[in-house]
Amino acid sequence: MPVVISSINDGSISIYSSDDEIGETPLTDVLRTYLTLDIDNRNLFGEGFIKQYPEVAQLLKEYSGLKLLRQEPFETTITFMCAQxxxxxxxxxxxxxxxxxxxSPCTIEFRGQKHRLYRFPDAECLAxxxxxxxxxxxxxxxxxAVNIRRVAGAAASGLLDFGELGSGELPLDRLREQLCDFxxxxPKIADCIALxxxxxxxxxxxxxxxxxYLAGWFGIRxxxxxxxxxxxxxxxxxIRTILKPELAGYAGHLLFHCWRRKVRHLRTA
DNA sequence: CCCCAGGCTTTTC
DNA sequence: GAAAAGCATGGG
Structure with missing residues:
Protein backbone atom coordinates (compact mmCIF):
# COMPACT_ATOMS: atom_id res chain seq x y z
CA MET A 1 0.00 0.00 0.00
CA PRO A 2 1.51 3.31 -1.00
CA VAL A 3 1.66 5.85 1.78
CA VAL A 4 2.58 9.36 0.91
CA ILE A 5 0.77 11.19 3.53
CA SER A 6 1.16 12.14 7.06
CA SER A 7 1.35 14.63 9.80
CA ILE A 8 -1.74 14.40 11.86
CA ASN A 9 -2.15 16.93 14.58
CA ASP A 10 -5.18 17.82 16.62
CA GLY A 11 -7.66 16.51 14.14
CA SER A 12 -6.16 18.06 11.05
CA ILE A 13 -4.29 16.23 8.36
CA SER A 14 -1.78 17.44 5.84
CA ILE A 15 -1.32 15.67 2.55
CA TYR A 16 1.76 15.82 0.37
CA SER A 17 2.13 14.02 -2.90
CA SER A 18 5.42 12.64 -4.03
CA ASP A 19 5.38 11.21 -7.52
CA ASP A 20 8.21 8.79 -7.06
CA GLU A 21 6.41 7.24 -4.13
CA ILE A 22 2.98 7.20 -5.68
CA GLY A 23 4.20 5.68 -8.92
CA GLU A 24 1.32 4.87 -11.18
CA THR A 25 -1.30 4.93 -8.47
CA PRO A 26 -3.61 7.92 -8.83
CA LEU A 27 -3.72 10.18 -5.81
CA THR A 28 -7.44 9.65 -5.45
CA ASP A 29 -6.86 5.94 -4.96
CA VAL A 30 -4.21 6.62 -2.35
CA LEU A 31 -6.58 8.87 -0.45
CA ARG A 32 -9.43 6.42 -0.79
CA THR A 33 -7.29 3.78 0.84
CA TYR A 34 -5.77 5.97 3.53
CA LEU A 35 -9.04 7.59 4.54
CA THR A 36 -10.89 4.25 4.30
CA LEU A 37 -13.47 5.72 1.95
CA ASP A 38 -14.20 2.15 0.91
CA ILE A 39 -15.83 1.69 4.31
CA ASP A 40 -19.39 2.97 4.41
CA ASN A 41 -19.97 4.48 7.82
CA ARG A 42 -23.71 4.02 7.44
CA ASN A 43 -23.08 0.31 7.47
CA LEU A 44 -21.11 0.11 10.73
CA PHE A 45 -24.02 -0.54 13.05
CA GLY A 46 -26.83 -2.91 12.24
CA GLU A 47 -30.55 -2.41 12.69
CA GLY A 48 -30.50 -4.65 15.72
CA PHE A 49 -27.94 -2.45 17.43
CA ILE A 50 -29.92 0.72 16.79
CA LYS A 51 -33.06 -0.90 18.11
CA GLN A 52 -31.41 -2.31 21.19
CA TYR A 53 -29.33 0.74 22.10
CA PRO A 54 -31.29 3.75 20.83
CA GLU A 55 -29.66 6.23 23.19
CA VAL A 56 -26.18 5.20 22.09
CA ALA A 57 -27.23 5.33 18.46
CA GLN A 58 -28.51 8.85 19.05
CA LEU A 59 -25.17 9.97 20.49
CA LEU A 60 -23.34 8.27 17.62
CA LYS A 61 -25.07 10.39 14.99
CA GLU A 62 -22.58 13.15 15.65
CA TYR A 63 -19.76 10.77 14.80
CA SER A 64 -21.18 9.24 11.64
CA GLY A 65 -18.48 10.97 9.61
CA LEU A 66 -15.55 9.88 11.72
CA LYS A 67 -13.08 7.82 9.74
CA LEU A 68 -10.47 5.44 11.01
CA LEU A 69 -7.26 5.65 8.97
CA ARG A 70 -5.11 3.01 7.39
CA GLN A 71 -1.88 4.33 8.82
CA GLU A 72 1.67 3.28 8.10
CA PRO A 73 2.39 0.12 10.12
CA PHE A 74 5.77 1.02 11.60
CA GLU A 75 4.61 4.44 12.66
CA THR A 76 1.50 2.89 14.15
CA THR A 77 3.55 0.35 16.05
CA ILE A 78 5.90 2.85 17.63
CA THR A 79 3.22 5.37 18.49
CA PHE A 80 1.09 2.81 20.26
CA MET A 81 4.10 1.50 22.10
CA CYS A 82 4.26 5.02 23.52
CA ALA A 83 0.67 4.79 24.70
CA GLN A 84 0.69 2.57 27.72
CA SER A 104 13.87 14.10 8.55
CA PRO A 105 12.78 17.72 8.35
CA CYS A 106 10.73 19.27 5.61
CA THR A 107 9.42 22.76 5.08
CA ILE A 108 6.04 23.47 3.63
CA GLU A 109 4.36 26.72 2.78
CA PHE A 110 0.77 27.20 3.78
CA ARG A 111 -1.12 30.44 3.24
CA GLY A 112 2.08 32.33 2.79
CA GLN A 113 3.65 30.99 5.95
CA LYS A 114 6.45 28.51 6.03
CA HIS A 115 6.19 25.66 8.47
CA ARG A 116 9.03 23.47 9.61
CA LEU A 117 7.82 19.92 9.99
CA TYR A 118 9.40 16.58 10.73
CA ARG A 119 8.48 13.25 9.25
CA PHE A 120 8.06 10.23 11.44
CA PRO A 121 11.47 8.55 11.73
CA ASP A 122 12.12 5.38 9.78
CA ALA A 123 13.02 2.07 11.38
CA GLU A 124 16.74 2.27 10.56
CA CYS A 125 17.09 5.59 12.31
CA LEU A 126 15.31 4.51 15.48
CA ALA A 127 17.21 1.22 15.52
CA ALA A 145 13.09 3.28 24.81
CA VAL A 146 14.84 -0.09 24.81
CA ASN A 147 11.71 -1.85 23.56
CA ILE A 148 11.18 0.66 20.79
CA ARG A 149 14.77 0.38 19.63
CA ARG A 150 14.51 -3.39 19.49
CA VAL A 151 11.29 -3.32 17.46
CA ALA A 152 12.81 -0.76 15.13
CA GLY A 153 15.79 -3.05 14.63
CA ALA A 154 13.53 -5.95 13.81
CA ALA A 155 11.59 -3.84 11.33
CA ALA A 156 14.80 -2.61 9.74
CA SER A 157 16.27 -6.10 9.38
CA GLY A 158 13.10 -7.63 8.03
CA LEU A 159 12.64 -9.92 11.00
CA LEU A 160 9.47 -7.97 11.59
CA ASP A 161 7.82 -7.84 8.18
CA PHE A 162 4.76 -5.65 8.03
CA GLY A 163 4.23 -6.54 4.40
CA GLU A 164 3.73 -10.11 5.41
CA LEU A 165 1.68 -9.31 8.50
CA GLY A 166 -0.53 -6.94 6.54
CA SER A 167 -1.15 -9.29 3.65
CA GLY A 168 -4.42 -10.27 5.25
CA GLU A 169 -3.61 -13.94 5.08
CA LEU A 170 -2.82 -14.40 8.75
CA PRO A 171 -5.67 -15.10 11.13
CA LEU A 172 -6.06 -12.37 13.70
CA ASP A 173 -4.91 -14.48 16.62
CA ARG A 174 -1.73 -15.54 14.80
CA LEU A 175 -1.06 -11.94 13.91
CA ARG A 176 -1.39 -10.89 17.53
CA GLU A 177 0.93 -13.69 18.64
CA GLN A 178 3.69 -12.52 16.35
CA LEU A 179 3.42 -8.93 17.53
CA CYS A 180 3.28 -9.93 21.19
CA ASP A 181 6.63 -11.68 20.82
CA PHE A 182 8.21 -8.27 21.22
CA PRO A 187 -2.62 -7.79 23.51
CA LYS A 188 -4.06 -4.30 23.51
CA ILE A 189 -1.24 -2.69 21.57
CA ALA A 190 -1.12 -5.63 19.16
CA ASP A 191 -4.79 -5.11 18.45
CA CYS A 192 -4.18 -1.41 17.89
CA ILE A 193 -1.42 -2.16 15.39
CA ALA A 194 -3.72 -4.60 13.60
CA LEU A 195 -6.61 -2.15 13.56
CA TYR A 213 -18.32 2.06 27.75
CA LEU A 214 -18.67 -1.71 27.61
CA ALA A 215 -19.92 -1.49 31.17
CA GLY A 216 -21.74 1.83 30.93
CA TRP A 217 -23.48 1.45 27.59
CA PHE A 218 -23.87 -2.27 27.12
CA GLY A 219 -24.10 -3.41 30.71
CA ILE A 220 -21.28 -5.89 30.35
CA ARG A 221 -20.48 -6.83 33.91
CA ILE A 239 -18.68 -7.35 21.82
CA ARG A 240 -18.83 -9.39 18.64
CA THR A 241 -22.36 -10.35 19.54
CA ILE A 242 -23.23 -6.66 19.71
CA LEU A 243 -21.17 -5.26 16.83
CA LYS A 244 -20.59 -6.72 13.40
CA PRO A 245 -17.58 -9.00 13.91
CA GLU A 246 -15.82 -8.02 10.69
CA LEU A 247 -16.10 -4.31 11.56
CA ALA A 248 -16.03 -4.47 15.35
CA GLY A 249 -12.83 -2.46 15.69
CA TYR A 250 -13.91 0.18 13.22
CA ALA A 251 -17.24 0.64 14.96
CA GLY A 252 -15.44 0.59 18.29
CA HIS A 253 -13.38 3.56 17.16
CA LEU A 254 -16.53 5.64 16.83
CA LEU A 255 -17.78 4.40 20.18
CA PHE A 256 -14.41 5.25 21.75
CA HIS A 257 -14.45 8.88 20.65
CA CYS A 258 -18.13 9.29 21.35
CA TRP A 259 -17.68 7.98 24.89
CA ARG A 260 -14.69 10.17 25.62
CA ARG A 261 -16.26 13.38 24.42
CA LYS A 262 -19.97 13.02 25.04
CA VAL A 263 -19.86 11.13 28.31
CA ARG A 264 -16.48 11.83 29.84
CA HIS A 265 -16.22 15.31 28.36
CA LEU A 266 -12.57 14.94 27.55
CA ARG A 267 -11.22 17.68 25.39
CA THR A 268 -8.56 15.81 23.47
CA ALA A 269 -10.11 14.01 20.57
C1' DC B 1 -0.33 12.40 48.68
C1' DC B 2 -3.85 10.75 46.21
C1' DC B 3 -5.47 8.89 41.71
C1' DC B 4 -5.40 8.45 36.81
C1' DA B 5 -3.51 7.72 32.18
C1' DG B 6 -5.61 4.48 24.91
C1' DG B 7 -0.89 -1.77 29.72
C1' DC B 8 2.96 -4.84 30.11
C1' DT B 9 5.99 -7.98 32.75
C1' DT B 10 7.08 -10.71 36.56
C1' DT B 11 5.72 -13.30 40.37
C1' DT B 12 2.82 -16.31 42.60
C1' DC B 13 -0.77 -19.61 43.12
C1' DG C 1 -1.82 -22.77 33.05
C1' DA C 2 -4.08 -18.42 34.83
C1' DA C 3 -4.75 -14.66 38.29
C1' DA C 4 -2.51 -11.06 41.33
C1' DA C 5 0.98 -7.96 42.21
C1' DG C 6 4.59 -4.98 40.66
C1' DC C 7 6.17 -1.62 37.56
C1' DA C 8 7.49 3.33 35.44
C1' DT C 9 6.55 8.30 34.76
C1' DG C 10 4.22 12.74 34.52
C1' DG C 11 -0.22 15.42 35.32
C1' DG C 12 -4.27 16.90 37.68
Missing part, protein backbone atom coordinates in the same frame (compact mmCIF):
# COMPACT_ATOMS: atom_id res chain seq x y z
CA UNK A 85 -0.45 3.73 31.10
CA UNK A 86 -0.10 7.34 30.09
CA UNK A 87 -2.33 10.26 29.06
CA UNK A 88 -3.01 11.54 25.57
CA UNK A 89 -1.10 14.75 26.22
CA UNK A 90 2.06 12.89 27.02
CA UNK A 91 1.58 10.45 24.16
CA UNK A 92 1.47 13.33 21.70
CA UNK A 93 4.51 14.91 23.26
CA UNK A 94 6.46 11.70 22.79
CA UNK A 95 5.52 11.41 19.12
CA UNK A 96 6.41 15.03 18.49
CA UNK A 97 9.80 14.57 20.14
CA UNK A 98 10.52 11.38 18.22
CA UNK A 99 9.84 13.23 14.99
CA UNK A 100 11.92 16.25 15.95
CA UNK A 101 14.91 14.30 17.14
CA UNK A 102 14.96 11.46 14.64
CA UNK A 103 12.73 12.39 11.71
CA UNK A 128 20.48 3.12 15.84
CA UNK A 129 19.20 5.82 18.15
CA UNK A 130 21.40 6.69 21.14
CA UNK A 131 19.53 5.38 24.14
CA UNK A 132 19.67 8.52 26.29
CA UNK A 133 18.29 10.67 23.49
CA UNK A 134 15.61 8.12 22.68
CA UNK A 135 14.66 7.88 26.33
CA UNK A 136 14.27 11.63 26.46
CA UNK A 137 11.60 11.20 23.78
CA UNK A 138 9.75 8.41 25.54
CA UNK A 139 8.69 10.23 28.67
CA UNK A 140 12.01 9.34 30.29
CA UNK A 141 10.95 5.73 30.33
CA UNK A 142 14.11 3.66 29.90
CA UNK A 143 12.33 0.41 29.27
CA UNK A 144 10.09 1.87 26.62
CA UNK A 183 8.68 -6.78 24.66
CA UNK A 184 6.50 -3.75 25.09
CA UNK A 185 3.74 -5.11 22.88
CA UNK A 186 0.87 -6.83 24.64
CA UNK A 196 -4.90 1.12 12.71
CA UNK A 197 -1.76 -0.06 10.93
CA UNK A 198 -2.72 -3.26 9.18
CA UNK A 199 -6.30 -2.53 8.19
CA UNK A 200 -7.73 -5.30 10.32
CA UNK A 201 -11.03 -3.73 11.18
CA UNK A 202 -12.14 -6.84 13.02
CA UNK A 203 -9.47 -6.24 15.69
CA UNK A 204 -11.01 -4.76 18.81
CA UNK A 205 -8.51 -3.25 21.27
CA UNK A 206 -9.77 -2.95 24.83
CA UNK A 207 -8.31 -0.18 26.92
CA UNK A 208 -9.50 1.65 29.99
CA UNK A 209 -11.99 3.76 28.03
CA UNK A 210 -13.41 0.85 26.08
CA UNK A 211 -13.93 -1.00 29.34
CA UNK A 212 -15.88 1.94 30.63
CA UNK A 222 -17.13 -8.44 33.21
CA UNK A 223 -15.84 -5.17 31.80
CA UNK A 224 -15.45 -3.94 35.36
CA UNK A 225 -13.45 -6.98 36.43
CA UNK A 226 -9.69 -7.22 36.20
CA UNK A 227 -8.49 -7.28 32.61
CA UNK A 228 -6.77 -10.64 32.64
CA UNK A 229 -5.90 -12.27 29.35
CA UNK A 230 -8.88 -14.56 29.60
CA UNK A 231 -11.24 -11.74 30.45
CA UNK A 232 -9.83 -9.64 27.63
CA UNK A 233 -10.61 -12.37 25.11
CA UNK A 234 -14.01 -12.98 26.62
CA UNK A 235 -14.93 -9.33 26.34
CA UNK A 236 -13.92 -9.41 22.69
CA UNK A 237 -16.19 -12.38 22.17
CA UNK A 238 -19.00 -10.55 23.84
Missing amino acids: GIGMTLIRRQIALLCEKFG EAPLPLLQACTNNNYRR DGIG FGLGRFDAFPIDTHVRQ RASDALTEKNYLRLQEE
Whole structure:
Protein backbone atom coordinates (compact mmCIF):
# COMPACT_ATOMS: atom_id res chain seq x y z
CA MET A 1 0.00 0.00 0.00
CA PRO A 2 1.51 3.31 -1.00
CA VAL A 3 1.66 5.85 1.78
CA VAL A 4 2.58 9.36 0.91
CA ILE A 5 0.77 11.19 3.53
CA SER A 6 1.16 12.14 7.06
CA SER A 7 1.35 14.63 9.80
CA ILE A 8 -1.74 14.40 11.86
CA ASN A 9 -2.15 16.93 14.58
CA ASP A 10 -5.18 17.82 16.62
CA GLY A 11 -7.66 16.51 14.14
CA SER A 12 -6.16 18.06 11.05
CA ILE A 13 -4.29 16.23 8.36
CA SER A 14 -1.78 17.44 5.84
CA ILE A 15 -1.32 15.67 2.55
CA TYR A 16 1.76 15.82 0.37
CA SER A 17 2.13 14.02 -2.90
CA SER A 18 5.42 12.64 -4.03
CA ASP A 19 5.38 11.21 -7.52
CA ASP A 20 8.21 8.79 -7.06
CA GLU A 21 6.41 7.24 -4.13
CA ILE A 22 2.98 7.20 -5.68
CA GLY A 23 4.20 5.68 -8.92
CA GLU A 24 1.32 4.87 -11.18
CA THR A 25 -1.30 4.93 -8.47
CA PRO A 26 -3.61 7.92 -8.83
CA LEU A 27 -3.72 10.18 -5.81
CA THR A 28 -7.44 9.65 -5.45
CA ASP A 29 -6.86 5.94 -4.96
CA VAL A 30 -4.21 6.62 -2.35
CA LEU A 31 -6.58 8.87 -0.45
CA ARG A 32 -9.43 6.42 -0.79
CA THR A 33 -7.29 3.78 0.84
CA TYR A 34 -5.77 5.97 3.53
CA LEU A 35 -9.04 7.59 4.54
CA THR A 36 -10.89 4.25 4.30
CA LEU A 37 -13.47 5.72 1.95
CA ASP A 38 -14.20 2.15 0.91
CA ILE A 39 -15.83 1.69 4.31
CA ASP A 40 -19.39 2.97 4.41
CA ASN A 41 -19.97 4.48 7.82
CA ARG A 42 -23.71 4.02 7.44
CA ASN A 43 -23.08 0.31 7.47
CA LEU A 44 -21.11 0.11 10.73
CA PHE A 45 -24.02 -0.54 13.05
CA GLY A 46 -26.83 -2.91 12.24
CA GLU A 47 -30.55 -2.41 12.69
CA GLY A 48 -30.50 -4.65 15.72
CA PHE A 49 -27.94 -2.45 17.43
CA ILE A 50 -29.92 0.72 16.79
CA LYS A 51 -33.06 -0.90 18.11
CA GLN A 52 -31.41 -2.31 21.19
CA TYR A 53 -29.33 0.74 22.10
CA PRO A 54 -31.29 3.75 20.83
CA GLU A 55 -29.66 6.23 23.19
CA VAL A 56 -26.18 5.20 22.09
CA ALA A 57 -27.23 5.33 18.46
CA GLN A 58 -28.51 8.85 19.05
CA LEU A 59 -25.17 9.97 20.49
CA LEU A 60 -23.34 8.27 17.62
CA LYS A 61 -25.07 10.39 14.99
CA GLU A 62 -22.58 13.15 15.65
CA TYR A 63 -19.76 10.77 14.80
CA SER A 64 -21.18 9.24 11.64
CA GLY A 65 -18.48 10.97 9.61
CA LEU A 66 -15.55 9.88 11.72
CA LYS A 67 -13.08 7.82 9.74
CA LEU A 68 -10.47 5.44 11.01
CA LEU A 69 -7.26 5.65 8.97
CA ARG A 70 -5.11 3.01 7.39
CA GLN A 71 -1.88 4.33 8.82
CA GLU A 72 1.67 3.28 8.10
CA PRO A 73 2.39 0.12 10.12
CA PHE A 74 5.77 1.02 11.60
CA GLU A 75 4.61 4.44 12.66
CA THR A 76 1.50 2.89 14.15
CA THR A 77 3.55 0.35 16.05
CA ILE A 78 5.90 2.85 17.63
CA THR A 79 3.22 5.37 18.49
CA PHE A 80 1.09 2.81 20.26
CA MET A 81 4.10 1.50 22.10
CA CYS A 82 4.26 5.02 23.52
CA ALA A 83 0.67 4.79 24.70
CA GLN A 84 0.69 2.57 27.72
CA GLY A 85 -0.45 3.73 31.10
CA ILE A 86 -0.10 7.34 30.09
CA GLY A 87 -2.33 10.26 29.06
CA MET A 88 -3.01 11.54 25.57
CA THR A 89 -1.10 14.75 26.22
CA LEU A 90 2.06 12.89 27.02
CA ILE A 91 1.58 10.45 24.16
CA ARG A 92 1.47 13.33 21.70
CA ARG A 93 4.51 14.91 23.26
CA GLN A 94 6.46 11.70 22.79
CA ILE A 95 5.52 11.41 19.12
CA ALA A 96 6.41 15.03 18.49
CA LEU A 97 9.80 14.57 20.14
CA LEU A 98 10.52 11.38 18.22
CA CYS A 99 9.84 13.23 14.99
CA GLU A 100 11.92 16.25 15.95
CA LYS A 101 14.91 14.30 17.14
CA PHE A 102 14.96 11.46 14.64
CA GLY A 103 12.73 12.39 11.71
CA SER A 104 13.87 14.10 8.55
CA PRO A 105 12.78 17.72 8.35
CA CYS A 106 10.73 19.27 5.61
CA THR A 107 9.42 22.76 5.08
CA ILE A 108 6.04 23.47 3.63
CA GLU A 109 4.36 26.72 2.78
CA PHE A 110 0.77 27.20 3.78
CA ARG A 111 -1.12 30.44 3.24
CA GLY A 112 2.08 32.33 2.79
CA GLN A 113 3.65 30.99 5.95
CA LYS A 114 6.45 28.51 6.03
CA HIS A 115 6.19 25.66 8.47
CA ARG A 116 9.03 23.47 9.61
CA LEU A 117 7.82 19.92 9.99
CA TYR A 118 9.40 16.58 10.73
CA ARG A 119 8.48 13.25 9.25
CA PHE A 120 8.06 10.23 11.44
CA PRO A 121 11.47 8.55 11.73
CA ASP A 122 12.12 5.38 9.78
CA ALA A 123 13.02 2.07 11.38
CA GLU A 124 16.74 2.27 10.56
CA CYS A 125 17.09 5.59 12.31
CA LEU A 126 15.31 4.51 15.48
CA ALA A 127 17.21 1.22 15.52
CA GLU A 128 20.48 3.12 15.84
CA ALA A 129 19.20 5.82 18.15
CA PRO A 130 21.40 6.69 21.14
CA LEU A 131 19.53 5.38 24.14
CA PRO A 132 19.67 8.52 26.29
CA LEU A 133 18.29 10.67 23.49
CA LEU A 134 15.61 8.12 22.68
CA GLN A 135 14.66 7.88 26.33
CA ALA A 136 14.27 11.63 26.46
CA CYS A 137 11.60 11.20 23.78
CA THR A 138 9.75 8.41 25.54
CA ASN A 139 8.69 10.23 28.67
CA ASN A 140 12.01 9.34 30.29
CA ASN A 141 10.95 5.73 30.33
CA TYR A 142 14.11 3.66 29.90
CA ARG A 143 12.33 0.41 29.27
CA ARG A 144 10.09 1.87 26.62
CA ALA A 145 13.09 3.28 24.81
CA VAL A 146 14.84 -0.09 24.81
CA ASN A 147 11.71 -1.85 23.56
CA ILE A 148 11.18 0.66 20.79
CA ARG A 149 14.77 0.38 19.63
CA ARG A 150 14.51 -3.39 19.49
CA VAL A 151 11.29 -3.32 17.46
CA ALA A 152 12.81 -0.76 15.13
CA GLY A 153 15.79 -3.05 14.63
CA ALA A 154 13.53 -5.95 13.81
CA ALA A 155 11.59 -3.84 11.33
CA ALA A 156 14.80 -2.61 9.74
CA SER A 157 16.27 -6.10 9.38
CA GLY A 158 13.10 -7.63 8.03
CA LEU A 159 12.64 -9.92 11.00
CA LEU A 160 9.47 -7.97 11.59
CA ASP A 161 7.82 -7.84 8.18
CA PHE A 162 4.76 -5.65 8.03
CA GLY A 163 4.23 -6.54 4.40
CA GLU A 164 3.73 -10.11 5.41
CA LEU A 165 1.68 -9.31 8.50
CA GLY A 166 -0.53 -6.94 6.54
CA SER A 167 -1.15 -9.29 3.65
CA GLY A 168 -4.42 -10.27 5.25
CA GLU A 169 -3.61 -13.94 5.08
CA LEU A 170 -2.82 -14.40 8.75
CA PRO A 171 -5.67 -15.10 11.13
CA LEU A 172 -6.06 -12.37 13.70
CA ASP A 173 -4.91 -14.48 16.62
CA ARG A 174 -1.73 -15.54 14.80
CA LEU A 175 -1.06 -11.94 13.91
CA ARG A 176 -1.39 -10.89 17.53
CA GLU A 177 0.93 -13.69 18.64
CA GLN A 178 3.69 -12.52 16.35
CA LEU A 179 3.42 -8.93 17.53
CA CYS A 180 3.28 -9.93 21.19
CA ASP A 181 6.63 -11.68 20.82
CA PHE A 182 8.21 -8.27 21.22
CA ASP A 183 8.68 -6.78 24.66
CA GLY A 184 6.50 -3.75 25.09
CA ILE A 185 3.74 -5.11 22.88
CA GLY A 186 0.87 -6.83 24.64
CA PRO A 187 -2.62 -7.79 23.51
CA LYS A 188 -4.06 -4.30 23.51
CA ILE A 189 -1.24 -2.69 21.57
CA ALA A 190 -1.12 -5.63 19.16
CA ASP A 191 -4.79 -5.11 18.45
CA CYS A 192 -4.18 -1.41 17.89
CA ILE A 193 -1.42 -2.16 15.39
CA ALA A 194 -3.72 -4.60 13.60
CA LEU A 195 -6.61 -2.15 13.56
CA PHE A 196 -4.90 1.12 12.71
CA GLY A 197 -1.76 -0.06 10.93
CA LEU A 198 -2.72 -3.26 9.18
CA GLY A 199 -6.30 -2.53 8.19
CA ARG A 200 -7.73 -5.30 10.32
CA PHE A 201 -11.03 -3.73 11.18
CA ASP A 202 -12.14 -6.84 13.02
CA ALA A 203 -9.47 -6.24 15.69
CA PHE A 204 -11.01 -4.76 18.81
CA PRO A 205 -8.51 -3.25 21.27
CA ILE A 206 -9.77 -2.95 24.83
CA ASP A 207 -8.31 -0.18 26.92
CA THR A 208 -9.50 1.65 29.99
CA HIS A 209 -11.99 3.76 28.03
CA VAL A 210 -13.41 0.85 26.08
CA ARG A 211 -13.93 -1.00 29.34
CA GLN A 212 -15.88 1.94 30.63
CA TYR A 213 -18.32 2.06 27.75
CA LEU A 214 -18.67 -1.71 27.61
CA ALA A 215 -19.92 -1.49 31.17
CA GLY A 216 -21.74 1.83 30.93
CA TRP A 217 -23.48 1.45 27.59
CA PHE A 218 -23.87 -2.27 27.12
CA GLY A 219 -24.10 -3.41 30.71
CA ILE A 220 -21.28 -5.89 30.35
CA ARG A 221 -20.48 -6.83 33.91
CA ARG A 222 -17.13 -8.44 33.21
CA ALA A 223 -15.84 -5.17 31.80
CA SER A 224 -15.45 -3.94 35.36
CA ASP A 225 -13.45 -6.98 36.43
CA ALA A 226 -9.69 -7.22 36.20
CA LEU A 227 -8.49 -7.28 32.61
CA THR A 228 -6.77 -10.64 32.64
CA GLU A 229 -5.90 -12.27 29.35
CA LYS A 230 -8.88 -14.56 29.60
CA ASN A 231 -11.24 -11.74 30.45
CA TYR A 232 -9.83 -9.64 27.63
CA LEU A 233 -10.61 -12.37 25.11
CA ARG A 234 -14.01 -12.98 26.62
CA LEU A 235 -14.93 -9.33 26.34
CA GLN A 236 -13.92 -9.41 22.69
CA GLU A 237 -16.19 -12.38 22.17
CA GLU A 238 -19.00 -10.55 23.84
CA ILE A 239 -18.68 -7.35 21.82
CA ARG A 240 -18.83 -9.39 18.64
CA THR A 241 -22.36 -10.35 19.54
CA ILE A 242 -23.23 -6.66 19.71
CA LEU A 243 -21.17 -5.26 16.83
CA LYS A 244 -20.59 -6.72 13.40
CA PRO A 245 -17.58 -9.00 13.91
CA GLU A 246 -15.82 -8.02 10.69
CA LEU A 247 -16.10 -4.31 11.56
CA ALA A 248 -16.03 -4.47 15.35
CA GLY A 249 -12.83 -2.46 15.69
CA TYR A 250 -13.91 0.18 13.22
CA ALA A 251 -17.24 0.64 14.96
CA GLY A 252 -15.44 0.59 18.29
CA HIS A 253 -13.38 3.56 17.16
CA LEU A 254 -16.53 5.64 16.83
CA LEU A 255 -17.78 4.40 20.18
CA PHE A 256 -14.41 5.25 21.75
CA HIS A 257 -14.45 8.88 20.65
CA CYS A 258 -18.13 9.29 21.35
CA TRP A 259 -17.68 7.98 24.89
CA ARG A 260 -14.69 10.17 25.62
CA ARG A 261 -16.26 13.38 24.42
CA LYS A 262 -19.97 13.02 25.04
CA VAL A 263 -19.86 11.13 28.31
CA ARG A 264 -16.48 11.83 29.84
CA HIS A 265 -16.22 15.31 28.36
CA LEU A 266 -12.57 14.94 27.55
CA ARG A 267 -11.22 17.68 25.39
CA THR A 268 -8.56 15.81 23.47
CA ALA A 269 -10.11 14.01 20.57
C1' DC B 1 -0.33 12.40 48.68
C1' DC B 2 -3.85 10.75 46.21
C1' DC B 3 -5.47 8.89 41.71
C1' DC B 4 -5.40 8.45 36.81
C1' DA B 5 -3.51 7.72 32.18
C1' DG B 6 -5.61 4.48 24.91
C1' DG B 7 -0.89 -1.77 29.72
C1' DC B 8 2.96 -4.84 30.11
C1' DT B 9 5.99 -7.98 32.75
C1' DT B 10 7.08 -10.71 36.56
C1' DT B 11 5.72 -13.30 40.37
C1' DT B 12 2.82 -16.31 42.60
C1' DC B 13 -0.77 -19.61 43.12
C1' DG C 1 -1.82 -22.77 33.05
C1' DA C 2 -4.08 -18.42 34.83
C1' DA C 3 -4.75 -14.66 38.29
C1' DA C 4 -2.51 -11.06 41.33
C1' DA C 5 0.98 -7.96 42.21
C1' DG C 6 4.59 -4.98 40.66
C1' DC C 7 6.17 -1.62 37.56
C1' DA C 8 7.49 3.33 35.44
C1' DT C 9 6.55 8.30 34.76
C1' DG C 10 4.22 12.74 34.52
C1' DG C 11 -0.22 15.42 35.32
C1' DG C 12 -4.27 16.90 37.68
